[in-house]
Amino acid sequence: MEKVKKKSNIDKYTLLFIAPAFLLFTVFLVIPAASSVYYSFTSWDGINPNINFIGLDNYREIFKSVRFRNALRNTIFLTVFVSLFENAIALGLALLVDQIKWFSNFFRSAYYLPVLISGIVSGFIWMTMFNYNFGVINGLLRSIGLGNMTQDWLGNPAFALISVGIVLIWRGAGYYMIIYLASLQSVSPELLEAASIDGASAIQKFRRITLPLISGAFTISFTLSLINGLRVFDQINVMTDGGPGFATETIVYLLFNVGFREGRQGFGTAVGMVLFLMIIILNTIQQKFLRSREVEL
Amino acid sequence: MKYSNKIKNIILIVVAMLLAVLFFYPIFLAIISAFKTNGEILADPMALPSSFHYQNFIDLFNQSDFVGAILNTVLLTVISLVLIIVIVPMSAYAITRWPSKLTKFTYNYFLAGLMIPFHLYMFPLFRQLRMFGLFGNLAGPIIVYVSGSVAFGTLLYCSFIKGIPLEIEEAARIDGCNPFQVFWKITFPLLGPCTGSLVILNGLGIWNDFLMPFLVLPSNRPRTITVEIASFVGQFTARWDIVFAATVISIIPAIIIFCAFQKHFVKGITVGATKG
Numbered sequence: 001m002e003k004v005k006k007k008s009n010i011d012k013y014t015l016l017f018i019a020p021a022f023l024l025f026t027v028f029l030v031i032p033a034a035s036s037v038y039y040s041f042t043s044w045d046g047i048n049p050n051i052n053f054i055g056l057d058n059y060r061e062i063f064k065s066v067r068f069r070n071a072l073r074n075t076i077f078l079t080v081f082v083s084l085f086e087n088a089i090a091l092g093l094a095l096l097v098d099q100i101k102w103f104s105n106f107f108r109s110a111y112y113l114p115v116l117i118s119g120i121v122s123g124f125i126w127m128t129m130f131n132y133n134f135g136v137i138n139g140l141l142r143s144i145g146l147g148n149m150t151q152d153w154l155g156n157p158a159f160a161l162i163s164v165g166i167v168l169i170w171r172g173a174g175y176y177m178i179i180y181l182a183s184l185q186s187v188s189p190e191l192l193e194a195a196s197i198d199g200a201s202a203i204q205k206f207r208r209i210t211l212p213l214i215s216g217a218f219t220i221s222f223t224l225s226l227i228n229g230l231r232v233f234d235q236i237n238v239m240t241d242g243g244p245g246f247a248t249e250t251i252v253y254l255l256f257n258v259g260f261r262e263g264r265q266g267f268g269t270a271v272g273m274v275l276f277l278m279i280i281i282l283n284t285i286q287q288k289f290l291r292s293r294e295v296e297l
Numbered sequence: 298m299k300y301s302n303k304i305k306n307i308i309l310i311v312v313a314m315l316l317a318v319l320f321f322y323p324i325f326l327a328i329i330s331a332f333k334t335n336g337e338i339l340a341d342p343m344a345l346p347s348s349f350h351y352q353n354f355i356d357l358f359n360q361s362d363f364v365g366a367i368l369n370t371v372l373l374t375v376i377s378l379v380l381i382i383v384i385v386p387m388s389a390y391a392i393t394r395w396p397s398k399l400t401k402f403t404y405n406y407f408l409a410g411l412m413i414p415f416h417l418y419m420f421p422l423f424r425q426l427r428m429f430g431l432f433g434n435l436a437g438p439i440i441v442y443v444s445g446s447v448a449f450g451t452l453l454y455c456s457f458i459k460g461i462p463l464e465i466e467e468a469a470r471i472d473g474c475n476p477f478q479v480f481w482k483i484t485f486p487l488l489g490p491c492t493g494s495l496v497i498l499n500g501l502g503i504w505n506d507f508l509m510p511f512l513v514l515p516s517n518r519p520r521t522i523t524v525e526i527a528s529f530v531g532q533f534t535a536r537w538d539i540v541f542a543a544t545v546i547s548i549i550p551a552i553i554i555f556c557a558f559q560k561h562f563v564k565g566i567t568v569g570a571t572k573g
Contacts, residue, residue: 013475014399017476018399021384021385021387021451024443024447025448027444028444028445029444033417036417039420039421100306100313107316109555111320112562114320114324116548117551118504118547120524120527121547121548122323124526125323125324125544128537231415233416234507234527237527238526238530256508259420260512272416276412280412283412
């Protein structure tokens with residue numbers, strides 16, 4: 001008797017505890033996300049209450065559009081470039097911080113500091129550094145006699161995307177360093193010591209013990225940085241606004257431009273669906289990788 | 298052996314120091330530029346300020362309603378965080394402590410939400426905010442921040458609640474507490490480190506957010522610190538000194554909070570990365 005009463009009691013509380021989070025999540029995330037499937041099949045402009053269903057036209061346009069192809073190319077280039085350097089630098093920093101005996105906390109914080117700064121602010125600071133006339137970077141090049149290498153870093157289509165990428169790497173590396181560091185610190189010192197006694201060199205120890213044991217962190221960190229790379233917006237907004245021309249217009253920036261500046265939110269939503277698909281693919285690959293590694297271990 | 302170890306350590310420290318300088322330099326540059334005149338910044342961006350020049354901050358507050366922007370940013374961050382801390386741990390508690398078909402479904406339902414990018418659903422979301430009268434005021438971003446934190450927050454709390462022994466809760470239940478009281482009086486205080494991580498990671502995200510306040514809040518009034526800075530970049534193209542002053546105001550609180558709660562950052566990132 002008492003058991004039955006207790007059970008119904010808990011069910012009431014389950015509902016009470018879950019309901020606020022469940023409702024908010026459903027109303028302000030799931031429903032808009034689900035309805036974006038519908039909007040992606042319309043020519044909605046964002047204002048007009050009459051929404052016309054146009055079938056697959058938006059998707060057809062995406063695959064024919066030169067502008068989308070350019071945005072896709074920019075996105076892939078920026079994401080891969082940033083992720084590769086971010087992870088290489090983050091792993092290097094993590095190994096360094098892990099090896100250092102003194103002040104390792106101080107160095108960890110120093111490398112992490114840029115993560116705290118907003119995309120807008122980091123974009124502004126670096127925009128002034130990249131400035132042709134008054135920027136620190138050209139100033140440095142001139143002062144060491146490499147004046148012929150000065151560039152209009154953000155105004156030259158050949159360098160603009162790379163310059164934005166450098167800012168992203170500077171701001172992101174510290175974040176992934178924390179992930180690598182946590183993984184490095186879980187490698188047991190006994191294992192490394194045993195290897196030393198058996199006569200393994202430092203490089204052998206790194207390749208045969210440390211690297212396999214942190215491969216999980218590598219997969220996670222690499223996927224996260226790819227997904228975050230796909231979503232970059234703030235730095236592009238403040239540094240280049242997608243330009244010069246369309247040189248730094250990524251998929252997210254294209255979505256923003258067509259949706260808010262050109263009044264084509266139906267098309268913008270379809271672009272968003274393509275972005276979502278890319279994220280799902282990356283996530284699936286990550287899951288596969290992690291699982292196959294687990295089997296090996 | 299010991300001697301060579303010491304040398305190795307010193308070399309590593311020197312390398313680490315050089316890298317730290319490299320990472321810190323842009324922030325340092327922003328801070329010194331905030332205290333230089335515009336002429337000084339343009340003449341020699343690397344030089345230190347010639348005097349303690351705080352006119353930029355005075356100009357910033359006189360020429361724009363930056364106080365309003367700071368106030369908005371603080372309100373958005375604080376109210377969202379309070380709501381997140383009331384709503385999210387309760388759902389995580391129900392999911393971990395009372396396993397049932399409903400709670401299992403809820404957990405997976407929330408997890409699936411982690412993958413959905415904001416950009417995918419922002420157009421329909423804004424339309425919905427308009428219908429509810431939440432567009433153009435602070436309530437809109439707040440409710441979206443809270444809804445957006447449910448997935449990650451539940452994940453983080455679930456992993457912490459699992460580590461809290463049931464015996465403590467049982468004692469309270471025997472003393473006549475209902476589940477609501479058990480959670481808020483007994484379990485929640487033990488979740489301090491997790492709450493700390495969540496507050497810091499979400500707080501930083503909201504403090505630094507740009508796109509949502511930029512699009513949702515009305516443009517004829519001050520919006521948030523980041524939105525104002527972005528608009529200064531276009532508006533005061535000739536006055537970098539003012540923008541740098543605003544930049545420093547935006548950075549300082551983040552750095553202070555980071556220095557005070559370092560551990561929580563590390564914990565939040567590692568749990569979030571490995572479980573997400």
